[in-house]
Amino acid sequence: MPHSLRWAGGFVRPHRSRLAVCVALSLAGTGVGLAQPWLTKRIVDDGLAAGDARLLVVLTLGMLGAGLVSTLLSGANRLVYTRASAGVLFAMREHVYAHLQTLPPRFYARWSAGDVLGRLDGDLAEVQRFAVDAPLSALNALLTLAGAVALMLLIDPALTLIAFLVLPAQALFLRGTRPWVERSTRALRDSMAALTGFFVQRLSAMKLIQSLGAERQEAERLAALDRDCLRRLLRQQTVGIVTGGVPGLLGSAGTAAVFLWGGLRVIDGELSLGALIAFSAYLGRAAGPVQGLLGLIVGAQRARVSLDRLGELLSESPAVRPPARPLSPTGRGGALSVESLVFGHEAGAPVLDGLSLTIPAGAKVGLHGPSGVGKSTLTDLLHRHYDPERGRIALDGVDLRDLDPALLRRRVAVLGQDAPLLPGTIADNLRFGLSPAEAGALDKDTLTEAVAAAQLDGWIAGLPRGLDTPVGAWASALSGGQRQRIALARCLLRKPDLLILDEPVSALDPAAAERLTADVDRLFAGRTRLVISHRAEALAGCDAVYRLERGRLEPVADTMAEVACASR
Numbered sequence: 406m407p408h409s410l411r412w413a414g415g416f417v418r419p420h421r422s423r424l425a426v427c428v429a430l431s432l433a434g435t436g437v438g439l440a441q442p443w444l445t446k447r448i449v450d451d452g453l454a455a456g457d458a459r460l461l462v463v464l465t466l467g468m469l470g471a472g473l474v475s476t477l478l479s480g481a482n483r484l485v486y487t488r489a490s491a492g493v494l495f496a497m498r499e500h501v502y503a504h505l506q507t508l509p510p511r512f513y514a515r516w517s518a519g520d521v522l523g524r525l526d527g528d529l530a531e532v533q534r535f536a537v538d539a540p541l542s543a544l545n546a547l548l549t550l551a552g553a554v555a556l557m558l559l560i561d562p563a564l565t566l567i568a569f570l571v572l573p574a575q576a577l578f579l580r581g582t583r584p585w586v587e588r589s590t591r592a593l594r595d596s597m598a599a600l601t602g603f604f605v606q607r608l609s610a611m612k613l614i615q616s617l618g619a620e621r622q623e624a625e626r627l628a629a630l631d632r633d634c635l636r637r638l639l640r641q642q643t644v645g646i647v648t649g650g651v652p653g654l655l656g657s658a659g660t661a662a663v664f665l666w667g668g669l670r671v672i673d674g675e676l677s678l679g680a681l682i683a684f685s686a687y688l689g690r691a692a693g694p695v696q697g698l699l700g701l702i703v704g705a706q707r708a709r710v711s712l713d714r715l716g717e718l719l720s721e722s723p724a725v726r727p728p729a730r731p732l733s734p735t736g737r738g739g740a741l742s743v744e745s746l747v748f749g750h751e752a753g754a755p756v757l758d759g760l761s762l763t764i765p766a767g768a769k770v771g772l773h774g775p776s777g778v779g780k781s782t783l784t785d786l787l788h789r790h791y792d793p794e795r796g797r798i799a800l801d802g803v804d805l806r807d808l809d810p811a812l813l814r815r816r817v818a819v820l821g822q823d824a825p826l827l828p829g830t831i832a833d834n835l836r837f838g839l840s841p842a843e844a845g846a847l848d849k850d851t852l853t854e855a856v857a858a859a860q861l862d863g864w865i866a867g868l869p870r871g872l873d874t875p876v877g878a879w880a881s882a883l884s885g886g887q888r889q890r891i892a893l894a895r896c897l898l899r900k901p902d903l904l905i906l907d908e909p910v911s912a913l914d915p916a917a918a919e920r921l922t923a924d925v926d927r928l929f930a931g932r933t934r935l936v937i938s939h940r941a942e943a944l945a946g947c948d949a950v951y952r953l954e955r956g957r958l959e960p961v962a963d964t965m966a967e968v969a970c971a972s973r
């Protein structure tokens with residue numbers, strides 16, 4: 406917890422001056438707020454009871470002025486506070502997102518998107534509330550309480566004692582019900598996270614749900630989650646009603662006692678009516694801060710749970726680290742050399758076990774092998790999503806671990822079987838990943854050229870908005886072939902030295918597969934290519950073909966016969 410609090414504190418620190426302004430505005434607001442009951446007392450006792458009309462006018466105007474100042478102060482406070490509080494939340498979220506961007510595919514295979522989203526959303530907000538709101542609320546509450554108590558003591562010390570007799574009972578009650586509050590809140594948050602997870606998973610698998618006719622089961626599953634959420638929501642509300650109601654009742658008993666004893670003293674002439682009215686107003690103002698302070702303890706416990714959950718996410722370590730002093734490659738031919746590579750996803754179970762491969766600059770090499778043998782794992786290693794456990798991978802003679810990962814991924818492009826696109830236009834997707842300067846330097850002619858080279862020009866010319874056509878949130882309105890060709894045009898614009906084609910034609914029919922292979926060969930002629938495929942069309946024209954088996958590569962003499970045999 407102390408370490409996590411330090412982590413959260415690091416995001417609050419840059420906003421200290423804004424928060425100090427909030428405290429100053431709160432102080433001023435509290436002062437003005439506390440002056441109002443005092444003015445009421447003077448209006449009743451010195452204006453009304455004494456029949457002083459001039460003083461009555463002055464005090465009433467003072468009351469109006471105090472109301473105006475109080476509104477302005479609280480408005481300004483709210484704006485400054487929102488700026489600081491949102492700044493803290495956004496900075497924390499950006500920090501967690503930056504960490505998520507360093508995590509390997511293995512992390513995304515293990516964690517559900519709903520779970521990560523729940524932590525990015527609910528847990529971060531909980532921590533932000535505690536880190537920013539709690540100190541300010543505590544300070545505000547303490548100041549208001551101290552001011553109210555001081556003024557109550559000034560009006561009547563004995564009455565103050567009577568008023569505060571109920572406070573220990575209220576405090577004890579709230580303390581006792583804390584675990585109940587915490588349990589019900591946690592249960593509700595779990596249930597809401599389950600609902601978020603449901604939508605994240607189901608929306609991306611809607612086609613599957615429809616294809617398998619699982620709509621009814623899924624609707625029932627959602628209804629069950631809703632019922633569970635409603636049950637927990639009602640329980641949390643019941644807890645809220647009780648934990649808010651009982652202290653409220655105790656407070657009313659305290660107020661009744663103040664009015665009874667204070668009223669008797671007013672009747673006896675020992676206390677003025679205005680003093681009793683002002684006293685009761687201060688009593689009302691003191692009750693809120695007390696409950697607020699007790700509520701902060703519950704807030705701290707909730708924040709602790711959220712900090713733990715965020716800590717789990719942040720303790721996931723990146724699989725690779727950028728080198729302290731990256732080396733610059735001497736050549737730019739895209740020659741690849743893999744030496745005695747050993748790597749496994751689980752300790753002691755290597756997927757690649759002593760694999761060696763050399764691809765001279767400009768050569769096209771093919772690779773195939775049974776499903777699950779480690780072909781995609783090899784691609785992930787070549788793109789440095791992981792580092793080898795043993796052995797070495799070098800691009801143009803430089804170990805990948807010595808290259809800046811961003812530069813490596815510019816020089817090595819992967820065209821996979823599913824070419825995911827991001828929301829935006831076709832042009833946005835073509836420019837994706839380029840720096841603003843590079844993207845700005847790409848004029849429409851260059852984009853059109855790349856699109857024509859990828860044989861998308863006919864299709865794009867038929868679209869009313871051409872390259873500015875949005876691809877939609879999931880790009881599901883495009884065919885697999887169209888998505889793949891957009892990805893191919895994107896690869897072209899990045900001008901890689903080494904192109905890895907991981908099952909590039911698996912979604913295409915034989916004729917389209919042949920066309921795509923021929924286009925890639927034409928567009929990337931002279932550049933190094935590694936083609937991973939089960940399909941003979943994709944492996945056509947390779948300088949050498951290897952079979953991946955038991956973690957190593959075996960050269961294949963007759964590619965076509967081998968692949969045809971493997972695919973039977």
Ligand SMILES: Nc1ncnc2c1ncn2[C@@H]1O[C@H](COP(=O)(O)OP(=O)(O)OP(=O)(O)O)[C@@H](O)[C@H]1O
Pocket residue numbers: 510511512514750751756775776777778779780781782783
């Ligand atoms: N994130 C992961 N965590 C644990 N094991 C994994 C992970 N990714 C892959 N594996 C395992 O590593 C092995 C190689 O998987 P990989 O995806 O590289 O195979 P592949 O040859 O590309 O298969 P396919 O041709 O079916 O795509 C498989 O046994 C797979 O279950």
